[in-house]
Amino acid sequence: MSNEVILEVKNLKKYFQAGRPGWFSRKEHFVHAVDDMDLQLKRGEVIALVGESGCGKSTLALTLMGLEEATAGSIFFEGKDITNASPRERKAIRQRIQMVFQDPYESLNPTQTIEEIVSEPLVVHGLAAGTDERKARVVRALEDSGLKPAEDYLSRFPHQLSGGQRQRVVIAGALVLEPHLLLADEPVSMLDVSIRAEIINLLADLRRTRGISVIFITHDLGTVGYFADRIAVMYLGRIVEIGSMREVLKNPQHPYTQALLSVIPVPNPRLRKKHIILQGETPNPIDLPRGCRFHPRCPVAIDVCKQNEPSLLQVTDTHQAACVLLVR
Amino acid sequence: MAIQELELKPTVPSSPLLGFWKIFSRNRMAIVGLFMLAVIVIIAIFADTIAPYDPKSYEGIQSSDIYNAPSAAHWFGTDDAGKDVFSSFMFGARNSLIVGFFAAFISIFIGGTFGIVAGFYGGRVENFLMRFTDLMLVIPDLPLIVIFVALTSPNLLNIIFVIGLLGWTTTARIVRSQTLAVKSRKFVLRARAIGAGNRHIILNHVLPLVMPILVVNAILVISLAILSESTLAFLGLSDPLAISWGQMLNFAFGRGAMSVGAWWALVVPGFGIVWVVLGLTLLGNGLEQVLNPRLEAHHLMPGKPTVQSEAGGGVPSRSGFVKTPIVLDVQNLSIHYVNDGKPPARAVEDVSFRLHEGELMGLVGESGCGKTTLIMALTRLLPSAGQIVGGSVMFNNTELATASEETLSDIRWNGISIIFQGAMNALNPVRTVGDQIAEAIRKHIPIESEAQLQKRVVELLDLVGITAEHKDHYPHQYSGGMRQRAMIAMALSCSPQVVIADEPTTALDVMIQAQILELLDQLRKKLGLAVIFVTHDLGVVAEMCDTVLVMYGGVTAEYADVDTVSNEPRHPYTQDLLKAFPDLSKPEKRLVSIPGYPPKLDDLPAGCRFAPRCPVAFDRCATELPNLHELEAGHIASCHLVEKG
Numbered sequence: 001m002s003n004e005v006i007l008e009v010k011n012l013k014k015y016f017q018a019g020r021p022g023w024f025s026r027k028e029h030f031v032h033a034v035d036d037m038d039l040q041l042k043r044g045e046v047i048a049l050v051g052e053s054g055c056g057k058s059t060l061a062l063t064l065m066g067l068e069e070a071t072a073g074s075i076f077f078e079g080k081d082i083t084n085a086s087p088r089e090r091k092a093i094r095q096r097i098q099m100v101f102q103d104p105y106e107s108l109n110p111t112q113t114i115e116e117i118v119s120e121p122l123v124v125h126g127l128a129a130g131t132d133e134r135k136a137r138v139v140r141a142l143e144d145s146g147l148k149p150a151e152d153y154l155s156r157f158p159h160q161l162s163g164g165q166r167q168r169v170v171i172a173g174a175l176v177l178e179p180h181l182l183l184a185d186e187p188v189s190m191l192d193v194s195i196r197a198e199i200i201n202l203l204a205d206l207r208r209t210r211g212i213s214v215i216f217i218t219h220d221l222g223t224v225g226y227f228a229d230r231i232a233v234m235y236l237g238r239i240v241e242i243g244s245m246r247e248v249l250k251n252p253q254h255p256y257t258q259a260l261l262s263v264i265p266v267p268n269p270r271l272r273k274k275h276i277i278l279q280g281e282t283p284n285p286i287d288l289p290r291g292c293r294f295h296p297r298c299p300v301a302i303d304v305c306k307q308n309e310p311s312l313l314q315v316t317d318t319h320q321a322a323c324v325l326l327v328r
Numbered sequence: 329m330a331i332q333e334l335e336l337k338p339t340v341p342s343s344p345l346l347g348f349w350k351i352f353s354r355n356r357m358a359i360v361g362l363f364m365l366a367v368i369v370i371i372a373i374f375a376d377t378i379a380p381y382d383p384k385s386y387e388g389i390q391s392s393d394i395y396n397a398p399s400a401a402h403w404f405g406t407d408d409a410g411k412d413v414f415s416s417f418m419f420g421a422r423n424s425l426i427v428g429f430f431a432a433f434i435s436i437f438i439g440g441t442f443g444i445v446a447g448f449y450g451g452r453v454e455n456f457l458m459r460f461t462d463l464m465l466v467i468p469d470l471p472l473i474v475i476f477v478a479l480t481s482p483n484l485l486n487i488i489f490v491i492g493l494l495g496w497t498t499t500a501r502i503v504r505s506q507t508l509a510v511k512s513r514k515f516v517l518r519a520r521a522i523g524a525g526n527r528h529i530i531l532n533h534v535l536p537l538v539m540p541i542l543v544v545n546a547i548l549v550i551s552l553a554i555l556s557e558s559t560l561a562f563l564g565l566s567d568p569l570a571i572s573w574g575q576m577l578n579f580a581f582g583r584g585a586m587s588v589g590a591w592w593a594l595v596v597p598g599f600g601i602v603w604v605v606l607g608l609t610l611l612g613n614g615l616e617q618v619l620n621p622r623l624e625a626h627h628l629m630p631g632k633p634t635v636q637s638e639a640g641g642g643v644p645s646r647s648g649f650v651k652t653p654i655v656l657d658v659q660n661l662s663i664h665y666v667n668d669g670k671p672p673a674r675a676v677e678d679v680s681f682r683l684h685e686g687e688l689m690g691l692v693g694e695s696g697c698g699k700t701t702l703i704m705a706l707t708r709l710l711p712s713a714g715q716i717v718g719g720s721v722m723f724n725n726t727e728l729a730t731a732s733e734e735t736l737s738d739i740r741w742n743g744i745s746i747i748f749q750g751a752m753n754a755l756n757p758v759r760t761v762g763d764q765i766a767e768a769i770r771k772h773i774p775i776e777s778e779a780q781l782q783k784r785v786v787e788l789l790d791l792v793g794i795t796a797e798h799k800d801h802y803p804h805q806y807s808g809g810m811r812q813r814a815m816i817a818m819a820l821s822c823s824p825q826v827v828i829a830d831e832p833t834t835a836l837d838v839m840i841q842a843q844i845l846e847l848l849d850q851l852r853k854k855l856g857l858a859v860i861f862v863t864h865d866l867g868v869v870a871e872m873c874d875t876v877l878v879m880y881g882g883v884t885a886e887y888a889d890v891d892t893v894s895n896e897p898r899h900p901y902t903q904d905l906l907k908a909f910p911d912l913s914k915p916e917k918r919l920v921s922i923p924g925y926p927p928k929l930d931d932l933p934a935g936c937r938f939a940p941r942c943p944v945a946f947d948r949c950a951t952e953l954p955n956l957h958e959l960e961a962g963h964i965a966s967c968h969l970v971e972k973g
Contacts, residue, residue, distance in 0.1 A: 052837040053808070065521055094523035101521075106514035111536035120532070121522040162925045163695065173522070192694045192864045197908040197919035204918075219837045222867075222910045226919055249912055263842035265867025267909045268894040272871065277842050281807045 005076075006181060006213050007041040007064070012073035014056070014063050018286050032285045033059040035237035037073070043180070046207055046214040048224035048245070050260065051234035054282040057217045060234075061183045064215075065099055066090045078180070095125055098174035102186035104166035108158040114169055115154040118142060121177045141176040144209075145169070146202055164195035171202065175210075182206075185217045200226055221257075222264040225249055230318075233257045236285050236293045239312070243319030253321035255298050292324070300325065351618050358614020364607030368600070372422040379415040383571055395590040405592040407576070408583040413596050416571050421600060423572040427488055428554035428604075434492025435553070436499055436546045443503025444538060448511055448530055458504065465497040473556065477565045484567045491556045499545050503538055510537045540619035547612035551605040558601050573597035652685035655825050655858050656706070656744070661719035661729070663698075663705045665929070673930035675701040675714070676882050678956070681875075683826065683858045688849070690869035690890070691862045692905070693879035694926045699862050700749070702879070703828045707740045724825070741772050745819040749830040749862075752811035755803040761814045762789070762799035765821055772822045788817040791854075792847060809840035813847065820851070828860045833868065845872055866905050870894050878902050881927045881937030884956060888963040898965040901938050936968070944969065 014034040033056040041047055051057050062068040064075060066085060074083045082093055098121075101107040108117055118138045121127075128134040142150035145168040158166055167187060174182060184203065188196040204227035206212055218224055224231060225245060232242040233256060241254040252258045259276040266272070278297045283289070289296050295305035304324050312320040313327065352358055371378070380403075393410030396402060404413040446457040476490045510516065511534065519529050560566060561574025562581070580593035659680045665673040676698045683689055693699045704710050706721055707728065721728040723743060726735065748754070756764060765785050775781045786796045792813040803811060812832060819827050829848065833841035849872050852859050861873060869876050869890065876893040878885045878901065886899040897903045907920040924941040927933060933940055939949035946968075954966045 091523045099521045101514050107518045109515045109533050124522055124524045194694055194908050194922050197921035225912050263838050265871045267867045267870045267906055269870050269890045278839055
């Protein structure tokens with residue numbers, strides 16, 4: 001990991017309009033999917049973005065990709081403001097930021113062969129014009145993704161592969177452009193536990209061999225420990241705790257992080273521990289609660305929490321959390 | 329190692345066209361349709377050489393030749409001008425097909441373009457195109473066609489264009505809705521993320537997936553175009569120089585064939601029209617079935633009668649944990665999928681387990697290891713190809729493997745209920761959740777009054793932690809976790825003794841998963857339920873189960889209480905599964921993955937099914953399937969390495 005900042009997000013907001021103002025009501029409602037978010041990512045760094053569905057983590061990824069337009073704030077990539085990039089600039093940026101989607105069964109076109117799928121990005125960007133050169137890059141991307149020998153896979157169709165193999169094809173399709181930043185949106189949540197380890201190890205290797213920065217989005221804190229440098233926990237569109245992997249896992253400060261950690265299944269009945277089960281689900285982000293956005297579900301909330309929204313406080317130099325209890 | 333590499337290599341795929349033909353040729357309707365169409369096309373193409381007479385020439389025709397009955401010289405008689413009906417029929421086929429095919433081509437092109445553009449771009453473009461389509465749809469086609477053809481001169485080209493230009497509306501609507509469905513799929517989003525433009529996405533991602541529907545639709549449009557042409561010709565609006573079946577009908581009808589009893593002059597061209605339209609319809613239906621696999625039989629159709637074999641061996645009751653009575657006793661159960669012409673897929677072989685009252689058993693295995701087949705077989709809900717080929721399923725002294733359908737339908741839901749995988753997304757969106765639970769109760773137990781039924785619904789919802797106010801809400805007002813709770817309420821509606829939960833938390837967030845697991849644990853304690861919990865996640869199993877059955881490739885790998893499985897696993901597969909599990913107390917350690925993939929059930933290795941991926945496999949594993957070894961009371965593993973002595 002170098003000290004060069006590859007991605008910087010400042011006060012990013014993404015609101016969606018929830019229904020138009022009606023004939024009788026003038027009030028507009030907004031879904032606060034990403035609400036005032038700050039994030040810095042260094043070259044070669046892996047950050048895990050953790051949160052339940054509806055916390056805005058996937059919207060953040062789509063906004064970073066330029067597939068959704070930011071409502072406010074700015075995104076800097078490799079020193080350049082890309083928040084409002086023109087379509088031409090955007091296309092150039094997409095060579096350097098790539099995304100791996102959650103569902104390997106849905107994100108591959110069933111009528112294309114693996115070769116067509118993996119070479120598609122090259123065709124779209126007009127790279128590697130010669131057939132031989134293009135094929136060489138496809139083969140390299142497939143083999144780097146663990147599909148060896150690649151020749152065995154080129155003429156196959158997605159339905160002839162297993163879930164783990166498909167996810168490797170998705171990753172190869174992202175790698176073929178040699179991106180600098182990879183956004184992985186729940187890349188293992190649809191896979192069997194036995195296959196998850198392979199994909200996580202693969203991503204870890206890619207970071208090591210190619211120096212790619214990775215934003216790893218997941219709802220499961222259990223799978224991130226293995227290769228994330230830092231962990232950011234999101235709740236209702238905002239980061240509530242962020243810090244080095246070890247600090248967040250060993251010494252979680254925010255009650256939400258503590259609850260998420262407590263419910264991770266442990267494969268040994270002798271180590272069964274007390275679960276902090278939060279009742280209900282992430283509330284809808286249209287009418288945000290006053291005060292701390294977590295207080296209605298917080299097991300240790302006090303009166304102050306209903307009044308003021310806490311900002312991120314330093315726990316250590318490399319660890320911050322947004323909870324008033326930290327001050328005491 | 330050598331075995332492993334061999335296994336990891338995928339087999340070379342056969343050409344897609346060959347595969348298509350293979351499925352297509354199994355569809356008898358489509359083959360008949362294709363044959364009917366082929367006959368007419370050949371007749372049309374070779375009309376010049378095979379027709380016995382030239383229908384355009386009047387040479388040698390006398391007045392006595394008019395409306396002659398079928399004879400050796402004229403197989404299908406003669407018409408009002410004394411010409412051979414059979415020859416006219418052949419030439420008529422040519423013009424009818426030309427009009428049909430070309431008009432359909434125009435319709436499909438316009439309809440397809442409109443549908444794709446409208447569906448893909450949406451917004452104003454869609455509004456404009458689809459309202460225009462609606463307008464075209466409400467204008468009565470036939471009068472308009474008649475007026476157009478009457479105003480222009482009725483030659484072949486004009487007729488093709490008029491029919492083609494008016495027949496595209498249904499195609500546009502069908503294609504638009506298909507485009508909408510394709511557009512929302514993830515691979516389109518992925519293509520955008522790559523940086524692809526609209527043109528690229530339409531040509532490479534939308535068109536190939538719309539094509540099957542377009543092809544099926546084209547075939548139906550051809551038959552409609554042929555019918556339109558015949559109608560027009562029958563009304564006298566046809567190219568006077570080109571014989572078509574409609575024109576033959578028109579002449580025969582208008583020139584007294586009915587009054588002289590010359591039925592052949594009417595029946596022969598009528599037969600041609602029916603033949604082609606029927607052939608096309610059969611072909612279209614057949615193609616649709618081939619191209620759209622969802623039309624195949626549903627996998628929950630009643631299965632074939634089962635075969636009973638002698639049951640032997642089996643598992644002994646475990647000491648220690650349970651003293652409660654056995655509710656479900658499965659011994660040596662084997663299930664095969666029988667496919668015509670292929671060797672049977674041995675989906676489940678020789679699986680035994682005992683489930684006690686109040687026991688929570690985890691059924692663990694990777695996708696495709698036979699765990700869903702196993703639970704479906706318990707109440708015989710297998711697809712029609714699935715057969716229980718041996719073993720027994722005893723539920724409270726009733727043998728389910730051979731029981732009659734009536735006995736089974738009494739036990740399904742009342743005795744053993746199933747929470748199907750993904751069922752929470754299968755709630756009917758237009759009916760309230762309370763209503764759907766009430767329906768499940770009404771179907772299975774007689775209810776005295778409506779008030780009592782509603783009371784029961786509220787009770788059930790309360791049991792799963794949903795307050796009564798949500799009873800009259802619709803599924804979309806429920807969150808994912810609540811829908812799963814509603815499915816559990818539904819499974820409990822007839823107070824079953826055994827509940828089978830097939831991956832009930834797989835698509836849920838960790839926190840919701842924890843809530844559902846807590847609920848299931850409370851329920852079995854409160855109601856004394858026996859639960860089979862199907863999952864691929866050993867962590868979830870360790871959190872709440874009493875016993876664990878680990879399946880691999882259709883056989884039992886290991887069966888023991890949860891503490892033994894977690895702390896003293898003896899089967900290499902169980903050991904590997906545990907190593908693949910993230911352990912947060914050592915987050916820097918690298919995860920161990922199991923190389924390779926599970927075997928396909930129709931292509932199983934000769935020896936131990938885990939041998940190709942096993943880190944400790946030796947010679948014997950490649951050739952000999954290990955038996956189930958009982959290591960101690962209630963601990964079973966199938967591995968040569970644990971064999972005693």
